[in-house]
Amino acid sequence: MxxxxxxxxxxxxxxxxxxxxxxxxxxTDGERALYHALYPARHALYSSDEFARNCGLPQSPxxxxxxxxxxxxxxxxxxxxxxxxxxxxxxxxxxxxxxxxxxxxxxxxxxxxxxxxxxxxxxxxxxxxxxxxxxxxxxxxxxxxxxxxxxxxxPAPDTVVPELKQALEPQDLVVPQGLNFSSYEFVQAGEAHRWGDYAIGEKIDHVDGVTVEEAEHMLATRLWQNTAKVHFDLTFRPEGRLIYGGHVISMARTLSFNGLANAQMIVGLNGGAHANPCFSGYTIKAWSEVLDKAETGIPGVGAVRLRLVATKGGEPFELKNDDGRYLPNVLLDLDYWALMPV
Amino acid sequence: MxxxxxxxxxxxxxxxxxxxxxxxxxxTDGERALYHALYPARHALYSSDEFARNCGLPQSPxxxxxxxxxxxxxxxxxxxxxxxxxxxxxxxxxxxxxxxxxxxxxxxxxxxxxxxxxxxxxxxxxxxxxxxxxxxxxxxxxxxxxxxxxxxxxPAPDTVVPELKQALEPQDLVVPQGLNFSSYEFVQAGEAHRWGDYAIGEKIDHVDGVTVEEAEHMLATRLWQNTAKVHFDLTFRPEGRLIYGGHVISMARTLSFNGLANAQMIVGLNGGAHANPCFSGYTIKAWSEVLDKAETGIPGVGAVRLRLVATKGGEPFELKNDDGRYLPNVLLDLDYWALMPV
Amino acid sequence: MxxxxxxxxxxxxxxxxxxxxxxxxxxTDGERALYHALYPARHALYSSDEFARNCGLPQSPxxxxxxxxxxxxxxxxxxxxxxxxxxxxxxxxxxxxxxxxxxxxxxxxxxxxxxxxxxxxxxxxxxxxxxxxxxxxxxxxxxxxxxxxxxxxxPAPDTVVPELKQALEPQDLVVPQGLNFSSYEFVQAGEAHRWGDYAIGEKIDHVDGVTVEEAEHMLATRLWQNTAKVHFDLTFRPEGRLIYGGHVISMARTLSFNGLANAQMIVGLNGGAHANPCFSGYTIKAWSEVLDKAETGIPGVGAVRLRLVATKGGEPFELKNDDGRYLPNVLLDLDYWALMPV
Missing domain, CATH: 3.10.129.10 (Hotdog Thioesterase)
Known part of the structure; x- marks a missing residue:
């Protein structure tokens, strides 16, 4: 119409x-609470106003x-x-x-x-x-x-393909004003390992898994006012409502707490592929690989470049088959920069 | 007991x-966030404090x-x-x-x-x-x-049947104090059509649909502290938990954003019928009909009287069969007044 | 790893x-709203800032x-x-x-x-x-x-078994500073019965029931940042995700509103047993027994010691079989103290 x-x-x-x-x-605080209900979110900077203030921010973002x-x-x-x-x-x-x-x-x-x-x-x-x-x-x-x-x-328009960076350079990253990890509370954060303890090439299996439900991904997707009918309308997609890719990203990122609890703030997104669609009933697991490390220029604040892979159950650390295609169990391959105490 | x-x-x-x-x-803001998680709510006045202030209100209601x-x-x-x-x-x-x-x-x-x-x-x-x-x-x-x-x-009491208006008159409607659409941002609201663009008798298919889940309608109904057991207890209703009629109203109203995004505030409820019961697994769709239009006396603020029909999938614009009974796919027939920028 | x-x-x-x-x-208010969406929570002191202020608290806790x-x-x-x-x-x-x-x-x-x-x-x-x-x-x-x-x-450590009280004594209970039931609004609270109306030994069937869903218990459990995989990962527990015992406690306590709406504040937990595991699809019902009553020393504020039993449907007031083991339908046996207007 x-x-x-x-x-x-x-x-x-x-x-x-x-x-x-x-x-x-x-x-508002309402969205913050819902994020904690929808995902196993435990990064302390986003959980506690006190922890955030101790890191130089006015409150928990x-x-x-x-x-x-x-x-x-x-x-x-x-x-x-x-x-x-x-x-x-x-x-x-x-x-x-x-x-x-x-x-x-x-x-x-x-x-x-x-x-x-x-x-x-x-x-x-x-x-x-x-x-x-x-x-x-x-x-x-x-x-x-x-x-x-x-x-x-x-008619076909003139082709314009933008030149895009394969990955952000460390100098492209913006550290929030005032952020300061000098009195960072590692025990409160839930992880003793800091920037210096992670090696390029290191891989981490985040161990935990969450079996996803229809009601949950719809609550999440609506909360972000993404109302694309593929996510909601079973008469439109009788084979199953497609889960919003961002739901998989958030699930994988929050599962990565178990092993990367100090990768507190995401500051850069270098790339990402939704390798295979995700449906209700899948059990999402996650693993990470340290792709790079950099200093930020801010004392005490390091940057780590991480590959975050979400899988449908399955074994960690497997990504593509011999011809370079994602394995069927791989749901997400994300490449991002996060800030970590040095 | x-x-x-x-x-x-x-x-x-x-x-x-x-x-x-x-x-x-x-x-609180918590209820507001939950409303956005439970329904595809996108009316800008209820989503953004800035938009609401620009309309003369102190914040988003x-x-x-x-x-x-x-x-x-x-x-x-x-x-x-x-x-x-x-x-x-x-x-x-x-x-x-x-x-x-x-x-x-x-x-x-x-x-x-x-x-x-x-x-x-x-x-x-x-x-x-x-x-x-x-x-x-x-x-x-x-x-x-x-x-x-x-x-x-x-004993039977003396019968008293109140005289009720078939519909509120425009002069019965109360425009919130200070409401002002003179600098209304149509692009931010997501809809270019204004009061003058809607004609009495016009029907709008809202296109989108949501397949409803048990967890969602129970979360919603509890949030309003409606604890009637028909909505929650499958041992009480083995044929299926009955979905609170208000859940269908909110789902239909929020789906109506797609075509009626500028019907911002509801100010009058003329009537309504829960034509058929709604159960988990139904895909709710909605269509509207412009029943009437009126001025409100407030410059720039018009009123539209709308029929809002929720259906279980099915074709839009069909309502009753020849003997005047609601068709089996019709869940809700609501008659309300909303305010729209002129 | x-x-x-x-x-x-x-x-x-x-x-x-x-x-x-x-x-x-x-x-925050976000957690408060979610608690009301997840459970049939209706105790007025936790629902209304006005009611709480009328009871001497700065706002609803x-x-x-x-x-x-x-x-x-x-x-x-x-x-x-x-x-x-x-x-x-x-x-x-x-x-x-x-x-x-x-x-x-x-x-x-x-x-x-x-x-x-x-x-x-x-x-x-x-x-x-x-x-x-x-x-x-x-x-x-x-x-x-x-x-x-x-x-x-x-090696086995030296055995140390702490001496624990069977139940808290009334003098162990702490009444929140300022709490005052002198102008308690019984109509607003939804229950006319007060402390003097409950007798030791009295049992109350709370009548209502809620059939629980996977999405709901996972939302709740994550909200409390309890990420134990038994509650979330169906590949880890193919026989069914175990519902967090605290979800059953909250469901039973909120169901107990119907009969114990004036048992406003929980101040003591004497003991508790998760008698049988709870899974999605169970219909939780609840009954209570008044185990004891006490004065608190604060005028107008009485204490009641309650047994709160959650069952999987089933008959109220049945708890254990002849050899002292919990009946299969019993999910929870909780022993707590609450404050009630005298």
Whole structure:
């Protein structure tokens, strides 16, 4: 119908276009509590105002991924409603912590378009920014999706493929103002190992698993105001509601507490692939690999670059088969930077 | 047992009686966040403090229907514990927005009684008021239910059937003090169409659907402290827990965002029928019809009278069969007034 | 793996040891709202700031059992990760109300160890304290668990079995400072019966029941940051995820509103047994027995000692069979003190 949102099709995007996404959202202690109910979230900086203050912040921020999901959710009606596939992420940065009471909105700039050779679909790259009520950018990231054309005869646009970094450089990372790990309480954080104890190439099996339920992923996805019907409507997808990829990211990240409890703040998202779809009834497990380490310039605050892999049960440390394709049990392969006490 | 609440039976009601319902409730940001997790709620005025302030309110109110459910939930132990059927609503008005931190309580006056000819049941009409901590009425509505008699030999009371309006007149509607749509942000609201763009008789298919789960409707119903066992106890109802009618109302209203995102505030409830019971596993969809339009006297603020129909999947715009009975797929037929920018 | 928590084994405990449990937690209105969504919680003191102020408190506290679960959840990684059985509770006291904004942490002192004759397991007693951000003890309790040995050849420690009270004496109970029931609103509380109306030996069937769902108990258990995999991982327990015993306690306590709505504050935990495991799909019902009554020394505030029994459906008032073992339908047998208006 004319008054409902049909979503955008490939021919509706052009490089340079700025999309102002709808429905700003004030995030509060309510969202924080729900994040702890939905995920086994135990990172102390996001659990305790006292712990956060001891680290130089005014109070405990909204979980980095919760803020990401809020920003991301707003883009769905304009970017991915007619998407065939979520192809990738790059150059994601957390620039300011989000605190209870902040109001977030999102905008995206189209930075690339490329019609596929089949003429029926194309790839769209957008750089999305999440802004708070003071118009400060709190999060930014690039995402690209494959989108259907509405009219197969619409002419192909000039191809523009943006140059994107394989990974953020340490100097790209923004350490929140005031963050200070000089009196970091390792016992309270639940983990004795610090930045110096992790070696590049080291792999960690996070051991725990969570069998996911329909009600849970729908509660989570709605909370971020991502209302794409693939996640909710069983008449639309009789084979099973597809679980929002961000639910898998948050589940894996929070499971990684067991072994990476001091990887407190996420500051960079280098890339990510939703390797296989996730459905209710799957048991999500996670493992990590230390890809890199860097200093941040802030005394006491180190950065670790981590691969975070979510699997459907299965063995840890297995990722791809011989021809380079993800194994069927791999759900997520995420590459991010986090801050850790030195 | 003597100390548990057996509920009231038909013979326990008399016209003029005032029931002071138990358990006042302070509503907070926590309830607001849960409402967004339980329903695909995206109306901007209830999502963003900034958007609400831009509309002249001090902050984002608790969703109108959340406030309604809190007020309604308190009446259940006194009004509908022994109800056979929920027959109707009328003359519902939202008189003051409810904000986080407000404490609500409810009271009901019995305004009508009529014993049924079978001598075993009767109809009771109550006018319920929800009050805040300043004793201001924030919501009022009339509801009538069919209730069992405990003692079939109890004498029939004099029949009193209240005269109720078929629909509220525009002049009955209360626009919240200070509400002002003069700098309304249509892009942020997610919908370009305004009051003048909707025509009486126009129908809108809201397209999206949500397949409902047991855990979700129980979380919602408990949140409103409606603890009627039909909604929770599978040993009491082995054929399936009955989903609280208010869950269907909220689901349909929030689905109506897609096409009616600017129907921001609910100010009047003209009537409503829970046409068929709803159970877990149903996929709820919704459509609306513009029944009327009116000016409110407040510059820039228009009123639209809407029929909101929730269905169990099925085709939009079908409501009743030839003999005037609701079709089996129709779950809800609600008639309400909402405020929209002109 | 070396960086994940393997939990402690029997030989890792010694009398006098103090365990500082990880991950402090700030509790807020969000946790309060979730408690009301997860359980049929209707006790007015925990529902309404106005009601609480009328009882002499600054605002409505976080539910006593929610505070207990937060304190308890922190102990799981250090106390019960390798536990074979949760054997008992004693000497539990609520010493200060917990308010939204408070940050809780937990510490436990080992007060007893006793190796079992099989040489493979042992019993460990700990006294746990929950502290707020002002280092005030808000909750304390003793709990004992049977724990596996990691090395069966580890020498048996000297046996120390602490002397524990069968039940707290009335003079052990701490009435929150300022609590005052002199203008208690019985209608608002939902129950006319007061302290004088309950007789020792009296039994109350709480009538209502809730059929529990997987999503709900996992939301609850995670909210308290209890991440023990038995509650979440169906690949670890293919026979069904075990429901956290605290979920059963909270469900039974909130069901007891219907008959004990004026048993407002829990101040003492004398003992408790999780008689049989609870799984998704069970319908939890509850009954209570008045075990004792006492004055508190505070005018208008009485204490009642209650047995709270949760059952899997089944008949009320049945507890054990002839040889003293719990009947198969009994899930919980809890012994606590609560405060009630005189």
């Amino acid at each position: 004319a008054k409902t949102n049909p979503g955008r099709f490939f021919e509706d995007y052009s490089v340079g276009q700025v999309l102002h996404h709808a429905v700003p959202r004030t995030v 909204i979980d980095d991924l919760a803020a990401f999901h809020v920003v991301f959710g707003k883009t769905v009606p304009d970017v991915s409603l007619n998407a065939v596939a979520n192809l990738g992420y790059a150059e994601g940065r957390w620039l300011k912590p989000v605190y209870p009471g902040d109001t977030l909105r999102s905008e995206s700039e189209v930075i690339g378009v490329k019609q596929n050779s089949n003429g029926k679909t194309g790839v769209v790259w957008v750089r999305t920014r999440g802004l708070n009520q003071r118009d400060e950018v709190v999060i930014e990231y690039v995402r690209w999706v494959m989108v259907r054309k509405s009219n197969p005869d619409a | 003597a100390k548990t609440n057996p509920g009231r039976f038909f013979e326990d009601y008399s016209v003029g009686q005032v029931l002071h319902h138990a358990v006042p409730r302070t509503v 608790i969703d109108d229907l959340a406030a309604f459910h809190v007020v309604f939930g308190k009446t259940v132990p006194d009004v509908s514990l022994n109800a056979v059927a929920n027959l109707g609503y009328a003359e519902g008005r939202w008189l003051k927005p409810v904000y986080p931190g407000d404490t609500l309580r409810s009271e009901s006056e019995v305004i009508g009684v009529k014993q049924n000819s079978n001598g075993k049941t009767g109809v009771v009409w109550v006018r319920t008021r929800g009050l805040n901590q300043r004793d201001e009425v924030v919501i009022e509505y009339v509801r009538w239910v069919m209730v069992r008699k405990s003692n079939p030999d109890a | 070396a960086k994940t928590n393997p939990g402690r084994f029997f030989e890792d405990y010694s009398v006098g040891q103090v365990l500082h449990h990880a991950v402090p937690r700030t509790v 976080i539910d006593d059992l929610a505070a207990f679960h937060v304190v308890f959840g922190k102990t799981v990684p250090d106390v019960s990760l390798n536990a074979v059985a949760n054997l008992g509770y004693a000497e539990g006291r609520w010493l200060k109300p917990v308010y939204p904004g408070d940050t809780l942490r937990s510490e436990s002192e080992v007060i007893g160890v006793k190796q079992n004759s099989n040489g493979k397991t042992g019993v460990v007693w700990v006294r746990t304290r929950g502290l707020n951000q002002r280092d005030e003890v808000v909750i304390e309790y003793v709990r004992w668990v049977m724990v596996r040995k990691s090395n069966p050849d580890a």
